[in-house]
Amino acid sequence: MPDASPTKWHLAHTAWFFEAVVLSSHDPGYEPFDQRFFHLFNSYYESLGPRHPRPHRGLLTRPSHDEVMAYRGHVDRAMLRFMETADDETWAHSCTLVELGLNHEEQHQELILTDILHAFSCNPLLPAYSTAYLAADSPASTLAHAAPDAPSLRLVHGKPGIDWVSHPGGIVNVGHAGEGFAFDNETPRHKALLAPYLIADRLVNCGEYAAFIADGGYERASLWLSDGWAAVQAGGWKAPIYWIAPGDPRAPSDEWQVFGLAGVRPLDHASPVTQLSFYEACAYALWAGARLPTEFEWEAALSAPEHGRVTQMTGHAWQWTRSSYDPYPGFKPNPGAVAEYNGKFMVSQLVLRGGSSATPHGHTRATYRNFFPPATRWQFSGVRLAKDAAC
Amino acid sequence: MPDASPTKWHLAHTAWFFEAVVLSSHDPGYEPFDQRFFHLFNSYYESLGPRHPRPHRGLLTRPSHDEVMAYRGHVDRAMLRFMETADDETWAHSCTLVELGLNHEEQHQELILTDILHAFSCNPLLPAYSTAYLAADSPASTLAHAAPDAPSLRLVHGKPGIDWVSHPGGIVNVGHAGEGFAFDNETPRHKALLAPYLIADRLVNCGEYAAFIADGGYERASLWLSDGWAAVQAGGWKAPIYWIAPGDPRAPSDEWQVFGLAGVRPLDHASPVTQLSFYEACAYALWAGARLPTEFEWEAALSAPEHGRVTQMTGHAWQWTRSSYDPYPGFKPNPGAVAEYNGKFMVSQLVLRGGSSATPHGHTRATYRNFFPPATRWQFSGVRLAKDAAC
Amino acid sequence: MPDASPTKWHLAHTAWFFEAVVLSSHDPGYEPFDQRFFHLFNSYYESLGPRHPRPHRGLLTRPSHDEVMAYRGHVDRAMLRFMETADDETWAHSCTLVELGLNHEEQHQELILTDILHAFSCNPLLPAYSTAYLAADSPASTLAHAAPDAPSLRLVHGKPGIDWVSHPGGIVNVGHAGEGFAFDNETPRHKALLAPYLIADRLVNCGEYAAFIADGGYERASLWLSDGWAAVQAGGWKAPIYWIAPGDPRAPSDEWQVFGLAGVRPLDHASPVTQLSFYEACAYALWAGARLPTEFEWEAALSAPEHGRVTQMTGHAWQWTRSSYDPYPGFKPNPGAVAEYNGKFMVSQLVLRGGSSATPHGHTRATYRNFFPPATRWQFSGVRLAKDAAC
C-alpha cells in the first residue's frame, strides 16, 4: 500500500528528524552520518529539499538494517552530546524542537505497528506479530512502555449497554494552552459554542458492529455518504478490513474472526471495533440512530466529568469525529521547517480524538488532534456515538 | 472531463427531477414519457434506482436533442396540470418539492455554462460562447434573466486598494430560518461564536493574482497545502486554468489573456479572478499575508453592514471559504428521496459563499452554501481575503 | 472509449487527409479552409505537426456539423479542381496519394459504423442505427454502396457443419504486386513456406460460440492466453461484448440476444459470430480442438481454390489470424508523411484478414492486412478455424 512504509524506513526517518531539525541547524560541530540520507529519509518536508517518493520506500533494500541502526546510534550519540553541551541560548532555541522530535518518534511507534499489521494482512499466511497482545484484557496494558495515563483517559472493560452522558452545551474552552508539550494544530486555546448534546459513555463494540453488518449495513446506500458508498462498491467492502468472514480459506472457521497483532482471533463481541474508515463510522452511526460527536463535543465531554463519566476515551481506538481537520481560529504554524508538520495537511481529512492500544502511553492528551483521510482503514480507529439533546 | 456533462443531459436531468420527485410520487394520473429515462437521467439518487454512470454521459448520442426537448415539454405540461388540479392536501405535501425542483434547475443553469466553458477550453479553437458577455462591465447585467439582487449582494466595480472591514466577533446567528426557500444544508439557523476579524471589502482581482504568479506563486511549495502542491506538480499548473500565457499558439499574443464565455480576451486587471481551485485560493491568501474567511465570518460580514460595507459579495465569483462542508449542529436532511440532495456530500468538500456571473439572479442568498472539492477549477470561483484582528 | 471517435471527427479527418497529404504539398494555389483544422483533425501523423489528443475528440463540440460539412465541400471542390488541372508531372507525384486518400476514407467508413455501434452500446436505450441492416440475410447486401466483390470473397449462407479444406503447404507467393491499389504493408510480394494444413470452409457461427459459453468457456483459464485470462477477469467478460444475456434489464428476454446496427435481435445460430477479441478467438479455437490460421495460410487458401472452396472470406467478419503484425521481408514504408500510415504500428497487434459487413464493397482484397491489438472487441471481427494436417 502506498500509504504504509517499512519498519526500517520508520527507524531511519525518526533519526533523520533529529538530524535535520535539531543537529544540522543548531549544532555547528555535527558531522552527518551520510549526506545522502537527507534525501532518502525525508518524509514530506519540502523546505528541507527533495524527497524519496513514498511509494518507492518498500524498494529500499539498501541501506541495510544494520546500517540504519548504526545511523540511529550516530544520531542518538550526537543528540546526547548536544543536550549536555549546548549553551543556554542554543538550548532555548532548540529545546522545543527536541521535544517535537520525541513526540514525532512516538507517532511513528504507532505507525510501525499499523504498517506491520497491514503488511501482514496482505500475506495469505496471516502471521501474528506478537502474542504479547493476548496476555490481558487490555492490549495496551501489556506494552513494555506502559505507564498510567490520566484516569479519565484510561481503558475500562466494555459493558453491555450504552449510557448517554448529557452535556448542557454553551461556551466551552478547547485547545491547548499553558505548560506541557502540544502540537501546533492544538492551538490556540479558544472558546467554542456548543448546543446541548448526548455522548456515549463507551465505544461501539464488535458485537454491535456485527449486528450492523447482519442488518445489511454494507448493502444499503441510504446509510452512506456518497464517497463512502463509492468506496464500498469499488473496494467490495463487506466488513472491516481485518475481519475474516466465515469460510475464508486463509483461516477456516464457521464464525467471524478478526486479524490483529496477535494473529487471527475469534471475534470478541465486547471489544471496541477498530480499523474502521470514517465512512464506516458514519454509516454505523446513522444506522444506530445517532451521529458522530464533533471534536469539541468530544473534548468538552472529557473535560467536564461533572456531567457524567465517559470511558474508553483512549487505550483502544482513535475515535472519528464529525469535524473536518480545519485550522483553529488564530492558528499559527510552528516557525521554520517544522511549519510543515501539521498545517499543510489541513484539508480533506477528518479529526480523530483519543488514542489507541498502539499509542505509546503518555503520548496523547485531551486536546490531541489526530487526522486521516476518510477512507483510511488501517489505523486503530473506531466509533463513539453522539446525539443532539432533545430540546 | 468526468465531472462535466453535456447540455443535453442537463436539460433532460432537470425535467427528470420533476418527474421523479414530484409527478411519480404525487400525481397518480401521470404517464411517464419513457420509462427508461428514469435510469438515464438520474444523477446520484441511489434511492431512485440505478443510474447511468457520469463519465458515460458524453456518449449519450441518443436520445436526440429533439427527443429531449419533447421530454421537457411533456414534463412541463404535466407539471402545469398538476399545479392547477392538485387538491390542498397533495399540494401541501409537494409544494416544497416543486420549489426545490425550480432551485435545482437554477443550479443546473449555472452548471450548463461552466460545463460548456470547460468543453470549449479543451478545443484548440477556443470558441466564444456568446458575445453578450462583452456588452457591459458586469457580465451578469447582460443576462436575459437578470433581475436585481439585494443591494449588499450586488456587484460593483473593482477599486484599486482593498479596505478591511473590521468585525468585532462574538455570538452571531447563522443559517436559514423563516420564510423563503432554502436548501436543507443551510439549516437549522443557529448561534456561532466568532473571534474578532477583518474581511476584505472586495474580491481579489486579476492584476493582484498576476503579481502572485510573477512572484513565483506556482513554484514555491511553502505557499501551498500539501495536496495543493501535489496538484500543482501533477497537473503542471502555472496559472488559473483558463489563463493563456504569452506565446500560447492557440491565441498568439505578447500579453496574458483569459478565456471565458466571450472567448479569448485581454487580461483585465480590475476584474475579480475566477476559476480558481481552493488550493490556489489558499496559496494566494498566504502569499498576500492573509487567509480565507470562514463561512460564518463571510455570512456575518454580509449581515452586519453597520461594521462596514463589503462589495462584490455575489455577481462575479463564488468565494472559497476556509470551512469544510460539515453539517450544521442539528442538521436534518429533507425527508424522502431528496434526503440525498445535500447531506451525503458532506465530506472532503469546501464551502463557497456568494454567487457568480453565471448564477441566475435571485438564486442565491446570504445563507447559501455552495460546495466543491478543493481541486475544482472549472467553476466561477474566486477569493476574498480575511485576517485575524490584532488583539 | 478512448479508441473510438465521433462521426463528425471522422468526416473532418478524411477531408483533412486530402488537404494535408495532397493539396498542401502538391497544389500551390490551395487556400486552406481554416489553418487550425490542421492540428484538430490530424490523427497520428507526427511529421505533420501537433495533434489533438484522441481521448478529447468527444469534447469537440465546435466546429459544428455544418462547419465540418462546409470544410468537406471546400476540400472536395479543391480536389476536383486539382485533378482536372494538375500537369502530368504533378499528377505523377500525387496520384498514388489521391488513391491512398480514397482508401483511407473507405477505412473510416467502416470505423464510423463500429464507433457508432460502440457509442450506442453504452447507451442503456440500446438504440438501433438502421433497420436497413435487417432487410436481407446478408447485411452487406443492403448497403447502398454495395457492389460485387470477387466470387471467392463473397458471403454465403452458413451451413450446419464445417468442412475442412486441405492445403498441401510448400512454397507459396504472398503479398501484393502488380496493378491495382494496395497499402505498403501488403508489400513486397514474396515467397513463404507453409506446412500442410487444414482450414475451415466457413466462419464459426453464433450457435457454436454459444456452445463454448455454455461449456464454461469464459471460466476455464486453461483455454486462454495469459493476457486474455487477465482481460476476462479484469473486464468481467462472460460473452462477446454486444451479446445480451437472458434477463438483462436493458432488453428483457429469456433468450440470448445480440446488439448490432439493427438494434437488439434474437441470437441467430447460423450467423458468424463477430465483435470478438483475439483472446476470445484463440480460446474458442483451443476449445474446438483447432487453432487460428496464420495470415499466409489464410491467403494461400483463398488463392488456391483447386484445393477446395472456402466461403465467407469477406462480407461478414474480419478474421483474426495467428500472425503478429510484423513487417514483410524487404518491407519499405511509403515515402514522405504517409510513411507513418502503417509501418509504425507494427508491434503488439495481430493481423486480421478478409472484410466485414461494414467494409465498403471493393475495399478489401486477398492480400489485405487489417490489424488491431488483441483485446479489441468493438470491430466486426470473428473466427475461422485451422488445423495442422496429420503427417
Next chain:
Amino acid sequence: MPDASPTKWHLAHTAWFFEAVVLSSHDPGYEPFDQRFFHLFNSYYESLGPRHPRPHRGLLTRPSHDEVMAYRGHVDRAMLRFMETADDETWAHSCTLVELGLNHEEQHQELILTDILHAFSCNPLLPAYSTAYLAADSPASTLAHAAPDAPSLRLVHGKPGIDWVSHPGGIVNVGHAGEGFAFDNETPRHKALLAPYLIADRLVNCGEYAAFIADGGYERASLWLSDGWAAVQAGGWKAPIYWIAPGDPRAPSDEWQVFGLAGVRPLDHASPVTQLSFYEACAYALWAGARLPTEFEWEAALSAPEHGRVTQMTGHAWQWTRSSYDPYPGFKPNPGAVAEYNGKFMVSQLVLRGGSSATPHGHTRATYRNFFPPATRWQFSGVRLAKDAAC
C-alpha cells in the same frame, strides 16, 4: 516495479516448482514443508490453484529468509531422495520435469540479478551489487558458475567497425530437435524460407548508442514505432534506463556514466549497450540505416559459420529480434501443468536471442527463445543489426 520480485521470492519459487511439478505428483511419500506455500510461491500456473498477486510480492515480510532457506533445504533433500529411489517407470515420467526445474531455476538466477539491479537503480544511493563484476573484461567470466559455452556463442572484445556477414537465404532448418534439453517453445524443428540478408558481426556498443542520443535520437518521432514514441514521451526517456547523464545529482560527473551490478561506472564506448527496450532497439536500427534481424536470420547466422563469423552472440546481452513471439508451426505445449510454461504468453511479446552476462553458463543455446514485452527496459537486452541484401 510490479514486474520485479524480491530475491526471497525467487528463492522460494524455484523450490516450489520442484515441489509442485515433481514431488507432489510423482513422489507419493512426499510431505510438504507448508501447505500454504503452494499458493504463496506459485507464479502464474492457473492449473495449480490460486496465486499470490505479483505486485504484492514485495510485501511478503513473512516467511523470513531463514524460513525460505529451510524450505529450500527441505525440497532439495526430498528431490535427492526421490532421484535415488524412484523406480524406472516413475523416473521415465518425471525426468524431463526435473530437467525443466533445473532450467527454470537458471532462468530465475538471471532474474534475481536483473531484479536486484532494478531495485538498486530506484535507490538514490545507487549501491553496487558486487565488485566482482569489475574484475575482467568480460563480466560473465567472473561468475562463480562460469563454464565454457560453445565457441561461436562466446563473448569477444568489441572491435571498432562492424563487418556485415552475408547470408544467401533459402530454406533453413530452425528450432530444436534431438538430444539435449530445450523448452517446448523451441519446437518443433522445421524449415523456414529466408531472403538473402546481411547481419552484423558484433553487437551495437555504447559509443555508437551515445552517438544516436547525441543526434537527437530520443527527440525524433520519425525514428520510433508509434507505441515506442508514446513510451518516450510518457516516461520522459532520454537515454537507456541505467545511463546517468552528466550532472545527475546522484553521481556527479561531467561525463555520461552507466549504473550496473558493479555500481556507477564511466561509460565504456566499446561495451555492448544493454538494458534497451525493443522500442529503443528499433529506433536505433532505423537511425543506423539498418533493421533488427528476424529470429530465424539470427539462428541461421549462428548455425552457418561458413558464411562468416558472428561474435558476441551470447555472454553480454540478449538481442531483440524483429520477430513477434508466435508459436512455431505444429507447436504443442508440454503436457500437464507445465503446459502453461511458455505457450500462454505467445502474444504481444518479442523474441530475444542469445544470452547475457547474467545468464548462467550453459543455460542458453542456438535455438533458445527468450521473450519480453516491447517496453521492457530492465533486462540485459541489446541490439545486433541486420539488413536486406541488395538484389
